[in-house]
Amino acid sequence: MTDRKAETLGAILRKNGVSRRGFLKFCTTTASLMALPPSWVPTLALALEQARRPSVIWLSFQECTGCTESLTRSHSPSLESLIFDYISLDYHHTLQVASGTAAEAAREQAMHENAGKYLLVVDGSIPLGNPGYSTIAGISNLQMLKETAKGAAAIVAVGNCAAFGGLPKANPNPTGAVSVSDIITDKPIINVSGCPPIPVVITGVLAHYLTFGKLPELDQYNRPKVFFGTSIHDRCYRRPFYDKGLFASTFDDEGAKKGWCLYKLGCKGPMTYNACATAKWNQGTSWPVESGHGCLGCSEPDFWDAGGFYNALSIPIGDVSRNTAYAGAAGLVLGAAAAGLNRKTKAEAVRNHGKVSIDDLEKPS
């Protein structure tokens, strides 16, 4: 039996009856996917022709599976072609059929057979507060990350949780959640942030690694510049309205109906770097600003604690530290913004949302 990992991508496609013309189409769409200029297609064709499918191990820690959901919605390339043509996805406990001991054996086998060469993809943050907060097959997230990272050629932290801590890290960070780069410091790490990241950005980064065998150019947060190089604001089709001072003040006023800028409604586009304005969502159908809602800034560090989704960026976010302290003292996980509205709300919140610890959950009812 031929080892498909040893075969080049060009050989695999030819074996599947794909013509050279079909291969050039493949290269054209891949260049578009990676945000490369069309003039790069011949270079890309040369690189892809020789590329070999890397082994990929995907670990999911404290996450909501939204990042995997996003990946499965990728249409260019589709998840199927990604798995069968681009990469060898050897472990992903949500997508794979095997579970428990068999799944862990697959991970260990992939690590052993591809030592020093496999690509490690991580979604979810890692709890440092108590290893019991998140485990897989009895192995703590911290232990699994450390042992799997050891033999990885590079790590891709997918989603805001893996890249920056994300929602689990939001104040008051009850699990002590941290990002991958807070733990692993001796491997190249690329952050593909977003909550979730755009599907084609995830696959685009994997395709880039496959094609060129190295990570793309990164920004100060270790995000690929091709996708995170410009702000949402700079690529927004509503930007001309901002420049003219034309804003929607409510979600149903005349300005909103005319498609004016959503800055006053809390749009975080000016401080958010992502590719939503051009890549869009749901197979290129639309994106938040096009649907009439401001950007939440979900690809930026600590966006959950940035002072309210509906506050304009120019409005001070208030004494967050005091509110946070109150929330912590009251044992609320709802966060500072909700708790700090007024005394009545606070009192009701305290009554309705008592703190629940692991010990409480384990008590017999």
Add this chain to the structure above:
Amino acid sequence: MSILDNIPVHIPSSVSTADRAYNTLPLLHEIRHALERLSREGESTILDLRAIPFPPGDEQRLLDYLGTGEVEAQLHALGNSLIRETRYSGVWVVEHKNGDDERVALQIEITSVPAILRAQPEDIEEGLNRLTASLSADVKEDLV
């Protein structure tokens, strides 16, 4: 009469477009400049529309403006692709779809013939080998 008809919802017949800023016009100027380069210097240009931030309806406005010309070709490789010349000769719209008929790339090519339409040397060689093999004695017997 449906009970829903009692809900007082006002749906405007059309949103005013007077204040909207479109990318159609600047793109058309870019295409004109590229067509001029093709005409004077023979230089081809490809515009990848995935990289353009389009407001709702803008992409369709651009494609409607460019219209349909004399040539239309379909490519059946890794899904369908439609390559059509616009009413401005030398300006082509190339739309690639995947096996699920979902669009994976949309480009405007300003060139005499889009490269994807040309037969590739590897495919020509492969076709030659197949034709040579098929013209074996057995096949010839079938034909005569």
